[in-house]
Amino acid sequence: MAIDLLQFLLYAAALVALAWPLGGYMARVFQGERTLLTPVLAPLERGIYALAGRCATQDQHWTRYALSALAFNLAGWLFLYAILRLQHLLPWNPQGLAPMSPDLAFNTAVSFVTNTNWQAYGGETALSYFSQMVGLTTQNFVSAATGMAVAVAVIRGFAARSAKTIGNFWVDMTRSVLYVLLPLSIICALVLIWQGVPQTLGAYVPATTLEGAQQLIARGPAASQIAIKQLGTNGGGFFNVNSSHPLENPTVLSNLLQVVYILLIPVAFCFLFGRMMKDRRQGVAIFAAMGLLFAVGLAVVYGSEIHGNALYDTLPVDQAAGNLEGKETRFGTGLSALWAEATTAASNGSVNSMHDSYTPLAGLALLLNMQVGEVVFGGVGAGFYGMLLFVVLTVFLAGLMVGRTPEYLGKKIEAREVKLAVLAFLSMPVGILVFGALAAVVPSALAAVQDPGPHGLSEILYAYSSATGNNGSAFAGYGAGLPFHTTLQGIAMLLGRYAFIVPMLAIAGALAAKTPAPASAGTFPTHGPLFVVLLIIVVLILGGLTFFPALALGPIAEQVAMLAGQTF
Amino acid sequence: MLSQLRPAIALLAIMSLLTGLAYPLATTGIGQALFPRQAEASLITRDGTVVGSAFVGQAFTRPEYFHGRPSAVDYNAASSGGTNLAPTSRELIDTVGERARQIAAETGAGRVPVDLVTSSGSGLDPHISPESAYLQIRRVAEARGLPAAELRQMVDAQTDMPLFGIFGAPAVNVLKLNLALDERAPVKAGITGSMHGANAER
Numbered sequence: 004m005a006i007d008l009l010q011f012l013l014y015a016a017a018l019v020a021l022a023w024p025l026g027g028y029m030a031r032v033f034q035g036e037r038t039l040l041t042p043v044l045a046p047l048e049r050g051i052y053a054l055a056g057r058c059a060t061q062d063q064h065w066t067r068y069a070l071s072a073l074a075f076n077l078a079g080w081l082f083l084y085a086i087l088r089l090q091h092l093l094p095w096n097p098q099g100l101a102p103m104s105p106d107l108a109f110n111t112a113v114s115f116v117t118n119t120n121w122q123a124y125g126g127e128t129a130l131s132y133f134s135q136m137v138g139l140t141t142q143n144f145v146s147a148a149t150g151m152a153v154a155v156a157v158i159r160g161f162a163a164r165s166a167k168t169i170g171n172f173w174v175d176m177t178r179s180v181l182y183v184l185l186p187l188s189i190i191c192a193l194v195l196i197w198q199g200v201p202q203t204l205g206a207y208v209p210a211t212t213l214e215g216a217q218q219l220i221a222r223g224p225a226a227s228q229i230a231i232k233q234l235g236t237n238g239g240g241f242f243n244v245n246s247s248h249p250l251e252n253p254t255v256l257s258n259l260l261q262v263v264y265i266l267l268i269p270v271a272f273c274f275l276f277g278r279m280m281k282d283r284r285q286g287v288a289i290f291a292a293m294g295l296l297f298a299v300g301l302a303v304v305y306g307s308e309i310h311g312n313a314l315y316d317t318l319p320v321d322q323a324a325g326n327l328e329g330k331e332t333r334f335g336t337g338l339s340a341l342w343a344e345a346t347t348a349a350s351n352g353s354v355n356s357m358h359d360s361y362t363p364l365a366g367l368a369l370l371l372n373m374q375v376g377e378v379v380f381g382g383v384g385a386g387f388y389g390m391l392l393f394v395v396l397t398v399f400l401a402g403l404m405v406g407r408t409p410e411y412l413g414k415k416i417e418a419r420e421v422k423l424a425v426l427a428f429l430s431m432p433v434g435i436l437v438f439g440a441l442a443a444v445v446p447s448a449l450a451a452v453q454d455p456g457p458h459g460l461s462e463i464l465y466a467y468s469s470a471t472g473n474n475g476s477a478f479a480g481y482g483a484g485l486p487f488h489t490t491l492q493g494i495a496m497l498l499g500r501y502a503f504i505v506p507m508l509a510i511a512g513a514l515a516a517k518t519p520a521p522a523s524a525g526t527f528p529t530h531g532p533l534f535v536v537l538l539i540i541v542v543l544i545l546g547g548l549t550f551f552p553a554l555a556l557g558p559i560a561e562q563v564a565m566l567a568g569q570t571f
Numbered sequence: 572m573l574s575q576l577r578p579a580i581a582l583l584a585i586m587s588l589l590t591g592l593a594y595p596l597a598t599t600g601i602g603q604a605l606f607p608r609q610a611e612a613s614l615i616t617r618d619g620t621v622v623g624s625a626f627v628g629q630a631f632t633r634p635e636y637f638h639g640r641p642s643a644v645d646y647n648a649a650s651s652g653g654t655n656l657a658p659t660s661r662e663l664i665d666t667v668g669e670r671a672r673q674i675a676a677e678t679g680a681g682r683v684p685v686d687l688v689t690s691s692g693s694g695l696d697p698h699i700s701p702e703s704a705y706l707q708i709r710r711v712a713e714a715r716g717l718p719a720a721e722l723r724q725m726v727d728a729q730t731d732m733p734l735f736g737i738f739g740a741p742a743v744n745v746l747k748l749n750l751a752l753d754e755r756a757p758v759k760a761g762i763t764g765s766m767h768g769a770n771a772e773r
Binding site: 006009010013051054055056058067070071074075077078079082125127128136137138140141143144145173176177180184185188189192193196197198199200201202203204205207208209210211212213214216218219220221222224226227228231242243244247248249250253254255256258259311312314315318319320321322323324325326327328329330331332333334335337338354355356357359360361362363453454456457458461478479480561564565569570571 | 575576577578579580581582583585586587589590591592594595597598599601602603605606609610611612613614620621622623624625626627628629630631632633636640646647648649650651652653654655656657658659660661663664667668671672675680681682683684685686688689690691692693694695696697698699700702731733734737738739740742746749750753
């Protein structure tokens, strides 16, 4: 118990120690300042813009910025869909895997373009190496870069003084890949190979086990994809069971590196924000709010899991190690709980243990992380602009309470911004509650539910929370491969991504045009503990209460049943 | 939208070449050069045959081998998976109870370590806890005709301790332990399944 606490503290310290300088570096990159890598990458960057047709010459109005992002994502979706449907005709398919069905390819392409990386298929049984590399790895990079670009543009909107533009999408996206994602991925991939993650184009290997049985060992170019899946908060695994697979995450060191990479860029965005606003306290305040929510979530997940499954109490089982169903021995309950909290907080969605078998209270905390809109650090870029949405709503509510026009960092928050924020916010309840309700009443859709009783509802809620929140982790017993779900969840992913991005860019455009007013005695300070607490409360009330009735019937009911000794 | 189409397609093509081809292929090249064994999945060969991967668990049911954890996919390394059963699933509780009672009866243990009666997430967990290995020493010692004290030393030698004494849980690599056993005291072919404890799991 004490040693697990020490693991968590050291993890947090390492994370902040790495994210702080990274935030500064990223701020320099996006503001076009010189960095260590500029001499190497600037010529490459110029060459790319030249090939792409002078798209990088001028800053864009928010509408044009949004159009660029949408056009780029649409092209990416079409290309990926084509690869998945044609993989049997493409190279690097040593296992001779068949093409994906249309509905599954739609779902998978949407999933990777929206940075969700929900996997309704098993990697080693469904995808060729070509699909994994050219298809998925590319989208791992550029969907992450899209999120980072949008976040930077939104931050520019807050920082600008009566400006018409919020930056250039093509530049922000390209720089995200070249200066941030690629160098960090290469480092991570090589360390992972050293630790035992395969990186080969060779076919699966037949082995004869010590007892004489045949075992076919799946492998492939895994390390390169795993590095970016963590760094870009994508989460799509190379193998079916993601980072609980011993070849995807072989050692405790590979596990630590991956779980640091999950939160590295999301945390760095807090510090980038402080630098771009030229007021580091603002970034630290948002970091504090996210950090506190994270710590509480981790305490609930770990506390519930280390306590074990109450239904084993009457069995001759020693549960000192916690609830190990669905967990790997080498990670134990401590590193499994830490990962589960980080991956759901960060909209990453990779797993190193099976969330479906978590105790109900822990499952509840994971669900809430996604349902509050993935703003506890959140996806790369996406988490930060998501949290700025809650900031807008918080200053609005604070303004209502004291009867002043709300403002944030000198910018007046007016009806237009608040309306847009609420519009973006509504994508979560629509995707989770409306779509989830459909999945719960349509008889053919219900076939996907594996477990009877309240846990079945939790499975539905988890699937639609994960899709709408662009998380991608699953209660994997849920049979999400049914065409009903591949289609509806595909739509939920699109909703959770673009019904959020477009209003946020509109807010950025509206704010960019405003002139900041100097702070006065009546200004509500947004860098102190009062603001941090208020922000947390708004996240919990708006995000949490919306879903409370559904949660009461799912994980809460299951927890009560478990404690009462009831099985289903 | 149309004016954005050219840069969209051009940048997608460039990024596909850069991140979808150059990056994984360069990583493959460097990885193969620096860490050839790991890059090929850490395969273990014995007498010219591949017997497994150092990181991938395999099924052990005979008394002369240490047994791994239950697996939802029967250690199929080409299709990983867990049970994903709910904590309140009757199927889960019944199965875990059955395994625990059987192992308790065979070993005389009052309580069985939880890892030995639950399925891992991957279905390919190469490890068990040291306690779960100790519990099996008597059976393996009888089957191999080795002293228990020596087996205990072998178990400890194959135990990966937490990183820096802090991170992760102590874990015994079952395949490596069993390979070391075969090296130390080869079993004559033919004596399978006769001892108690055979097919204990699953």
